[in-house]
Amino acid sequence: MGREPNGQDRTxxxxxxxxxxxxxxxxxxxxxxxxxxxxxxxxALGRTVEAFMRLPGIGRKxxxxxxxxxxxxxxxxAAGIAQAILDLKNSSRYCLVCNNITEExxxxxxxxxxxxxxxICVVEEPSNILVLEKTGTFRGQYHALxxxxxxxxxxxxxDLKIDGLMQRLKAGGVIEVIIATNPTVKGETTAMxxxxxxxxxxxSVSRIAYGLPVGGDIEYAxxxxxxxxxxxxxxx
Amino acid sequence: MGREPNGQDRTxxxxxxxxxxxxxxxxxxxxxxxxxxxxxxxxALGRTVEAFMRLPGIGRKxxxxxxxxxxxxxxxxAAGIAQAILDLKNSSRYCLVCNNITEExxxxxxxxxxxxxxxICVVEEPSNILVLEKTGTFRGQYHALxxxxxxxxxxxxxDLKIDGLMQRLKAGGVIEVIIATNPTVKGETTAMxxxxxxxxxxxSVSRIAYGLPVGGDIEYAxxxxxxxxxxxxxxx
Numbered sequence: 001m002g003r004e005p006n007g008q009d010r011t012x013x014x015x016x017x018x019x020x021x022x023x024x025x026x027x028x029x030x031x032x033x034x035x036x037x038x039x040x041x042x043x044a045l046g047r048t049v050e051a052f053m054r055l056p057g058i059g060r061k062x063x064x065x066x067x068x069x070x071x072x073x074x075x076x077x078a079a080g081i082a083q084a085i086l087d088l089k090n091s092s093r094y095c096l097v098c099n100n101i102t103e104e105x106x107x108x109x110x111x112x113x114x115x116x117x118x119x120i121c122v123v124e125e126p127s128n129i130l131v132l133e134k135t136g137t138f139r140g141q142y143h144a145l146x147x148x149x150x151x152x153x154x155x156x157x158x159d160l161k162i163d164g165l166m167q168r169l170k171a172g173g174v175i176e177v178i179i180a181t182n183p184t185v186k187g188e189t190t191a192m193x194x195x196x197x198x199x200x201x202x203x204s205v206s207r208i209a210y211g212l213p214v215g216g217d218i219e220y221a222x223x224x225x226x227x228x229x230x231x232x233x234x235x236x
Numbered sequence: 237m238g239r240e241p242n243g244q245d246r247t248x249x250x251x252x253x254x255x256x257x258x259x260x261x262x263x264x265x266x267x268x269x270x271x272x273x274x275x276x277x278x279x280a281l282g283r284t285v286e287a288f289m290r291l292p293g294i295g296r297k298x299x300x301x302x303x304x305x306x307x308x309x310x311x312x313x314a315a316g317i318a319q320a321i322l323d324l325k326n327s328s329r330y331c332l333v334c335n336n337i338t339e340e341x342x343x344x345x346x347x348x349x350x351x352x353x354x355x356i357c358v359v360e361e362p363s364n365i366l367v368l369e370k371t372g373t374f375r376g377q378y379h380a381l382x383x384x385x386x387x388x389x390x391x392x393x394x395d396l397k398i399d400g401l402m403q404r405l406k407a408g409g410v411i412e413v414i415i416a417t418n419p420t421v422k423g424e425t426t427a428m429x430x431x432x433x434x435x436x437x438x439x440s441v442s443r444i445a446y447g448l449p450v451g452g453d454i455e456y457a458x459x460x461x462x463x464x465x466x467x468x469x470x471x472x
Contacts, residue, residue: 014307039344040369041337041362044324051320054313056305057298068363069292070321071250071328071337077290078325082318084287085306088280089314092307101277101307108275126277127304133276 014092014101015146029053033060037067045071094126097168099144099161101126109133109142116140121178122165122194124148124187132180140178143168148186149193157193165194169201176204183210250328250337251382265289269296273303281307330362333404335380335397337362345369345378352376357414358401358430360384360423368416376414379404384422385429393429401430405437412440419446 030053038046045067052063070078094100095107102108109115109129119140123129126144145160168174177198181187195205210228212221221229266289274282281303288299306314330336331343338344345351345365355376359365362380381396404410413434417423431441446464448457457465 016308016310036370037366040366042328042339042343044320044327044339045337048320048324051317054309054317055302057301062293064363064366065293066291067324068337068361070324072252073290073325074252075325078321081287081290082321084280084284085314085318085321088284088303088306089309089311091280092278101281101304103278103280107278125304127300130273130276130300134272 014089014094026053029060033063037064094144094146097164098129098142099126099146099164100129100142114139117173118175119178120165120168120174120176121180123180124182124190128180138178145181145190148181148184148190150186150189160190162194162197166197169198169203174203176206178206178208180208250325250330262289265296269299273300330380330382333400334365334378335362335382335400336365336378350375353409354411355414356401356404356410356412357416359416360418360426364416374414381417381426384417384420385426386422387425396426398430398433402433405434405439410439412442414442414444416444 030050033053034046034050036046037049048067048070049060049063052058052066053060058066070081091103092101093103095102095110096105097110098107100107100109104111116139119138120143121132121138121140122143122145123132124145124147126146129142129144132138132142143161143165145162145165147155147160149155149157149160169177177194179191179194181190191207195207198205209232210225211232212218212225212229218226266286269289270282270286272282273285284303284306285296285299288294288302289296294302306317327339328337329339331338331346332341333346334343336343336345340347352375355374356379357368357374357376358379358381359368360381360383362382365378365380368374368378379397379401381398381401383391383396385391385393385396405413413430415427415430417426427443431443434441445468446461447468448454448461448465454462
């Protein structure tokens with residue numbers, strides 16, 4: 001299994017996401033909420049509401065609920081949350097082999113001798129590895145690209161961790177690559193690009209299935225999904 | 237406006253909620269999630285997932301999403317969240333007059349000279365004050381009881397901040413008390429108890445209205461709510 005020679009930016013801190021374009025508006029909203037809440041329930045509370053609103057999916061109401069929950073916690077527990085956030089930023093890095101999040105040079109999955117080294121599952125983000133691991137069905141290795149191809153946003157192959165993947169494949173031993181990028185235009189583009197690159201190496205390339213989500217209602221599925229579910233039908 | 241003579245426990249830190257009875261089970265679940273995630277994506281991430289799961293309404297999946305969001309934040313922003321949590325616990329206290337959350341002796345609402353001092357709105361928790369303030373319709377004072385009567389849980393009148401309320405009322409100047417405790421059995425019990433206590437002082441006591449939530453569908457409302465909405469009907 002080859003390491004990337006050009007691993008310079010991997011040993012540094014985890015990549016920070018660019019602020020989305022709506023950031024100035026969101027900042028304004030946050031500051032307003034923090035100010036208003038601060039006037040009513042103290043500045044410390046207002047600042048905490050503002051801080052929590054920086055997290056994805058946390059609006060003003062949730063942020064207020066969380067802030068009051070922290071207020072009602074034992075001091076050590078609240079301090080524990082604060083410390084965990086600091087530690088996370090300070091000690092997490094990308095695995096030198098697969099770009100998973102880890103505190104060591106090589107992540108737990110890559111170090112695990114019992115895992116199948118003949119299959120690599122390619123994902124967009126390290127967080128996807130967590131999702132796949134929780135199914136408990138995949139026992140191979142992973143490779144996180146740290147993004148997906150998006151020509152419109154100026155994200156090309158050189159912006160993804162594709163070199164490292166190719167080196168791992170060229171080092172030999174891998175017989176199948178499962179591409180588990182997102183079921184989106186970007187993810188699909190990336191999957192097709194990778195398939196074209198990997199197939200000439202004589203390695204089998206597969207794509208995870210599209211279809212109806214388990215527990216979903218066919219009535220609410222969009223046409224594309226239903227079409228894919230039909231195409232992907234399997235004999236029972 | 238009288239201050240509470242027995243204000244000793246108010247100048248100390250904000251009351252910490254007792255752990256609910258399901259706490260051992262929740263702790264186990266949190267630790268398991270933290271361990272599993274820690275094995276896959278590093279211990280720092282596992283600990284942060286565990287920490288976020290301590291917050292209300294944050295399950296494992298949300299905690300993981302938040303942890304990866306923190307990981308993708310600029311370092312100062314993550315540190316800001318951690319600091320806000322610490323500051324909140326260290327500098328927030330109860331207002332000596334109304335038990336709102338504040339960083340001063342007396343909260344911003346109580347200090348505001350422009351507010352109507354003839355009306356006091358009684359709520360269970362300081363967080364309720366934030367909700368009422370956001371409506372922008374109430375310009376009087378507040379009083380947070382820091383709980384509600386619950387004989388089954390052993391919570392009696394002496395466990396609530398009722399003494400302080402009565403002293404404010406006896407000091408004179410208040411002509412109406414609006415009871416805005418929760419529309420639950422506990423809140424209702426508390427409302428009735430307070431009404432009995434306050435009415436002899438010659439002060440008008442009102443209860444916030446029960447009815448259909450705005451934007452709700454009558455089809456999905458429970459019978460009790462519909463019954464209350466009918467009883468509370470107003471001429472158009």
